[in-house]
Amino acid sequence: MQPAELSAVDIVAAVRQGDLSAVQCAETFLSRIEAGNGSINAFLNVDREGAVACAAKIDARRRAGQPIGPLAGLPVAVKDVLCTANLPTTCASKMLEHFQPPYDADTVSRLRQADAIIVGKTNMDEFAMGGSNENSAFGPVRNPWDLSRAPGGSSGGSAACVAADMAPVAIGSDTGGSIRQPAGLCGITGLKPTYGRVSRRGLIAFASSLDQIGPMARSAADCALVLETIAGHDPGDSTSLVASVPRYTELLEQPLTGVRIGRVPDHFAEGLDPEVAKGVEEAFAVLKAAGATVLDIRMPHAKYGVPTYYLIAPCEASSNLARYDGAHYGRRCEETAARKGSRASNGAIAYDSPLVEMYCRSRGEGFGPEVKRRIMLGTYALSAGYYDAYYAKAMKVRRLIRQDYLDAFEHVDLIGGPVSATPAFKLGEKTGDPLAMYLVDLYTVAANLAGIGGISFPCGFTKSGLPIGFQLQAPALGEPLLLRASDRFQRLTDWHLRRPKKSVR
């Protein structure tokens, strides 16, 4: 069997057994990247040399009988929002086009410690802001199932590279759905863990109270394997949870008998694509067949999720992105342009000083339109006189949404439903309408607002051959059940094993 068709679990086992060399495995995926990335644009940076060197060391250690890590030889693609000490980290922004972090993100260190092989950095919406990957400063990612369509976002590169067999596993980040939605649109499995389950240290912040790193792979079992490595408390991230990390891979066997899964009737209201609705209802049927009970539940505040999210996230982003001022690192405008201080019409001296001119020009040149839009939204909402009406009110609704979940989880163990209202949409289809684009997060933002975990996996295909995603959500630290239910579903179905026909193979 070709390594590109093996699951992550199988690759790790094969390398450990000596049936597959880490170098051979890395080479296979690297050549698939080299062949396919031109059309898909999933990678911003591929580290062939580093990956092969790392794989060779692992092979040497294994041959010498030395211990190798739990992910030894597993190629991993990392979203370009996670800092890597050996590769530039750009956030798909001109602002950080040449930024080289001096350190690895905690997740990257843990992957390296576990002997995983980092093959490259994946494309994304600029600063993780977007749901289609069209906001990348370095070109959109194309959906491997239909190159004219978007892969979703913001972890579009991570989702697409797994869907196109360019990496068995990728790391994404999810602030409002950025792992689950592209996983759904690309027909792969993506897990957004509980807030704080994975350290955010070295994750370039978009919205700190919502950001969470998670694995994206072909199956829930592969996600479980990777989560075991990247989860855990980090003294360097005060918001990371101190809870111990279960052996997720060993908790998959138990059947679903007696597990109660909530279904929210509102999810099936107007706006949900009928083919998606059908796929989702069939998924419920599969889970029922596996022994689960499905109960209808109410989430009365869920409808406020998107507006709440689009206040809190931009507020935090406006502050998190203030550091990109051209003064210390990142893009700085031409010095002569700054010195002109040409905005004389502005009146006040402070505003047309070379310093302020440098700020304005550097940020104006460095950020794309969606990033600017969110910085402005957030700055406005936090301004004196507006804070109570926007940020403070959004925080109140956030508490209500959290309470909805607490109430719901009194009655059910999981909540199921669609990941997104439609299958993958055409590139350019929503770019002229920011509001329509914001609605792609409709089913996913609430989990971020509540800080709970969610997983997305394929539950069918449309007639035109586009994947349909199913989402499960669990109470805080409910990853074992999320993974077990998804894994059970994948033992009973083969949607996750399908491969895009058009992608290069």
Next chain:
Amino acid sequence: MNAANAPTAAPYTTIVGLEVHLQLQTRTKLFCGCSTAFGAPPNTQVCPVCLGLPGSLPVMNRAAFELAMKAALALDCTIASFTKWDRKNYFYPDLPKGYQISQFDLPFSSSGSLEVVDPKGTFAPRTVRIVRVHLEEDAGKSMHDDTAGRADSRIDLNRAGTPLCEIVTEPDLRSPQEARAWLNELKLLLEYLGVSDCNMQEGSLRVDANVNLHIPEASGRIAKTPIVEIKNMNSFRSVERALIYEVARQWEEWQQTRAELGTMPKQTRGWDDPAGVTRAQRHKEESSDYRYFPEPDLVPVTVSPQQLAAVRASMESPPKQLRQSLQSQWNISAYDADVLVNQGRDLVAYFETLAAQVGGGKVASNWMQQDVLRMLKERGGAIADFPVQPAGLADLIARVTAGTFDTSRAREIFAEMVANGRSAADVVGAMEIAAVGEDELRDLCRELLARNPKIVADVQGGKEQAVAGLIGQARKQNANVNPGEFRTMCLEMIRTMGR
């Protein structure tokens, strides 16, 4: 004298409130492990966190928080059992994240007070209420290079992230003198507790003052002048001078414009120390809206009663308590106790050791006030570096008490002990100091009286003070002569001669 120097006589009341920023004496910064030592080459005490690099996250330094708690407890503040961090957003090149981690609506402590008492009584004891004390991170330093018209700025981020306590008082001070005295008391308190070195030159203590005047009108209504915030004061003396200037300026302006509080935005004025004036600073619109919101990268801080008790237990006695205990334990005056305590904890310890060894507070206090402090001042430096230990000084004092030599001779010996780090016995031996016997003294008197018939005649004529001329001659012949004894004996002899 300026009108502001005599507030009781002035036709207005001066109202002053202070805002003090204090660098805490921690080894490391508030949210990272970098050193806070002053004076290192620029940008050598930095890391991804205090540089605000993408992906970096702050982690609170609990030691800094506890030190801040000490400061707040010493100011009688209430410590909140739950406190959180907020972001204060503004752009400035020495603020690498584009925001400062501070505390906005839930400071870790509030509602305290600190009293200042002037033992000389130039003002009545004044209790100043503390509105709040909160903790925040310091910014870096901008250094502007104006040479050759380049107007370049250089940034040193060594200071960025240093823990900073902000202490805000109610407008309870009533004169520039009180403000200065209160700041001295605050500094002393914080130094005693080891919270801060309070070095204004190195920027570890910064003061802004808010001042306005309350002017009673004939109708009984009180008119209030607009509040002015004064910045850029680099010593307590300049705080006092700036306030004196500003009070006079506001009074003058009031007489011309009658402009009252609320009719214009709060003005910020900078103190120009060499020129001795305050100058209006450009109003910066962007500084007015900091867009505070809760810092999502940090978890709230809780303080349990046990943690609070532990911090309280670790605190040494504050100056106020020490002044009282010195007075009662060593029976010295309030003024003397004040002088000693104001010199710092080490000097108080020196005094207490000395007092215990000489067996009396008063004599020890006199030596401290008249000799040790004078010598310290002349030499410069701290009591810790003083060459004479309390035991050495106690030995010297014991010799005076025993009558071996008098106080003026003892001062000479002490000067020699300090100058060359020698013991009293050593100096006494080297200078061949020994009490002069009665016979020896009588021979000396006789000889000098015989040699100075005019002085004898003067004394006999009623000018007793003429005998002083003999004392100098006597000491020239024998340095050990006790001037008092010699004088008495001479007068006695002249009287006998006259019979």
